[in-house]
Amino acid sequence: MDNTTTNHQPQPTAYPPHPTNTTPPPGGAPSPTPFHHLLQQQQQQLQMFWSYQRQEIEQVNDFKNHQLPLARIKKIMKADEDVRMISAEAPILFAKACELFILELTIRSWLHAEENKRRTLQKNDIAAAITRTDIFDFLVDIVPRDEIKEEAAGLGGIVGATASGVPYYYPPMGQPAAATGGMMIGRPAMDPATGMYVQPPSQAWQSVWQTSATEDGSYGSGGASGGQGNLDGQGLRKEWMAKHRMDVNESLSCLKDHVSVVEFLYLEFLLRE
Amino acid sequence: METGKVVAEAEELPKAIVRRVVKDTLSRCSPEDSDIIIHKDALLAFSESARIFIHYLTATANDICKESKRQTMNAGDVFKALEDIEFPEFVGPLKVSLNEFKRKNGGKKEGSSPNKEVQKKRKTGGKSTPKKGDTGEK
Numbered sequence: 001m002d003n004t005t006t007n008h009q010p011q012p013t014a015y016p017p018h019p020t021n022t023t024p025p026p027g028g029a030p031s032p033t034p035f036h037h038l039l040q041q042q043q044q045q046l047q048m049f050w051s052y053q054r055q056e057i058e059q060v061n062d063f064k065n066h067q068l069p070l071a072r073i074k075k076i077m078k079a080d081e082d083v084r085m086i087s088a089e090a091p092i093l094f095a096k097a098c099e100l101f102i103l104e105l106t107i108r109s110w111l112h113a114e115e116n117k118r119r120t121l122q123k124n125d126i127a128a129a130i131t132r133t134d135i136f137d138f139l140v141d142i143v144p145r146d147e148i149k150e151e152a153a154g155l156g157g158i159v160g161a162t163a164s165g166v167p168y169y170y171p172p173m174g175q176p177a178a179a180t181g182g183m184m185i186g187r188p189a190m191d192p193a194t195g196m197y198v199q200p201p202s203q204a205w206q207s208v209w210q211t212s213a214t215e216d217g218s219y220g221s222g223g224a225s226g227g228q229g230n231l232d233g234q235g236l237r238k239e240w241m242a243k244h245r246m247d248v249n250e251s252l253s254c255l256k257d258h259v260s261v262v263e264f265l266y267l268e269f270l271l272r273e
Numbered sequence: 274m275e276t277g278k279v280v281a282e283a284e285e286l287p288k289a290i291v292r293r294v295v296k297d298t299l300s301r302c303s304p305e306d307s308d309i310i311i312h313k314d315a316l317l318a319f320s321e322s323a324r325i326f327i328h329y330l331t332a333t334a335n336d337i338c339k340e341s342k343r344q345t346m347n348a349g350d351v352f353k354a355l356e357d358i359e360f361p362e363f364v365g366p367l368k369v370s371l372n373e374f375k376r377k378n379g380g381k382k383e384g385s386s387p388n389k390e391v392q393k394k395r396k397t398g399g400k401s402t403p404k405k406g407d408t409g410e411k
Contacts, residue, residue: 068290075284076324077331085345089371090334093351096370097330098286098323099294100363105322106298109315114303121299123314126322135359138329142321236357240332 068095105129105136137237284324291320333358 070091077083077094106121108129113121127143130136292311299309331346334354338346348371355363 068286072284072286073327076286076327079284080328080331080335082339083331083335083346087345087347089348090346090351092371092374093348093367094327094330096367097351097355097360097363098327100366101326101360102291102294102319102323103298105319106295107302110299110302110309113309119308120310120312121295121315122312123318126315126318130322138358139322139325142318142325236333240329 068098070095073098108133134234137234138240286320286323288316288320291323292316295319329358330354 073091073094074086077086077091105126109121109125112125112128112132113119116125118125123143130139130143295311295316299311300307303309330351334346334350337353337357338344338350341350352364352367355361355367
């Protein structure tokens with residue numbers, strides 16, 4: 001039983017470990033060794049059987065899980081007109097990559113929920129994960145501004161009140177963004193004025209983050225390639241977002257935030273298990 | 274600048290599968306907390322995020338592919354793309370997963386060469402029923 005699967009490492013006999021000498025034999029005899037011994041054996045066998053079954057299932061499930069339907073993934077890929085031919089392996093890789101991505105997003109969102117002592121995972125947890133994590137910049141369109149504002153308010157009120165939860169719309173261009181304290185709006189594709197998508201505060205935060213990241217041996221999302229690689233990644237994101245922006249009403253700039261070293265270590269631990 | 278080339282179709286990932294991945298992850302994050310509730314909006318957000326991720330990764334891999342003057346995006350492009358977009362930690366598990374997949378399906382194909390022929394015929398016929406990992410066709 002080789003378990004080269006990465007995510008689904010079966011826990012050793014997770015089933016409730018029966019204490020092996022619980023049930024006294026019904027006869028009530030003082031020490032019916034053979035029968036008792038047999039019972040023990042059976043219980044052990046049962047445990048082993050279930051443990052094996054579980055591993056089997058998890059192995060099969062690994063492929064069931066990463067069968068995000070390949071055809072649909074391919075359709076999503078081909079929505080980009082630029083894309084021509086895709087090898088047979090690509091959708092398989094994408095399916096698994098998606099899974100890993102969702103995993104990572106889930107963990108970070110859950111951290112936020114935990115911080116707020118909630119056992120319900122909400123959209124603003126995801127929003128928080130997105131704004132906190134540099135490599136999730138490309139997702140900033142997904143969550144409406146009000147969600148992100150909640151996160152901001154928690155961090156020190158960069159943004160105004162958002163109690164009503166109604167996203168308000170800026171006119172697409174010409175808005176004096178600087179006036180509102182570092183918030184930039186508009187779509188880079190249409191707004192030459194701002195010209196850039198990633199904002200100074202984010203970069204400042206980024207350098208802080210990098211410093212702490214390198215301490216724990218490069219989480220891999222920026223620490224590994226040093227400053228250079230990170231900038232390239234950033235440049236790529238900018239470029240990509242400028243070219244392939246979804247049609248969303250507005251975007252919100254990244255907020256200053258920090259992710260503590262502890263969180264990183266924790267995440268690293270989880271992802272490397 | 275340029276027109277957005279991505280057609281935002283309604284192609285979404287199946288909710289059930291997304292939900293399962295999230296649930297599995299949560300149950301590993303906090304095994305004692307077996308009943309973490311996932312808000313409906315949150316699930317949608319996960320789905321959307323994953324979809325955008327596919328777009329993002331595809332675009333990056335595609336650029337790499339074109340740079341190498343090839344027509345068909347292959348596994349190497351995807352791996353390189355992952356590093357470019359700063360998800361290098363994905364590469365390892367992906368390789369393992371791909372090898373597993375090949376192993377499991379390579380056996381099947383080898384044992385049934387007439388099947389292969391049939392598949393080929395179907396493809397040249399213009400109709401490709403995607404078995405597992407259909408090759409790229411326009």
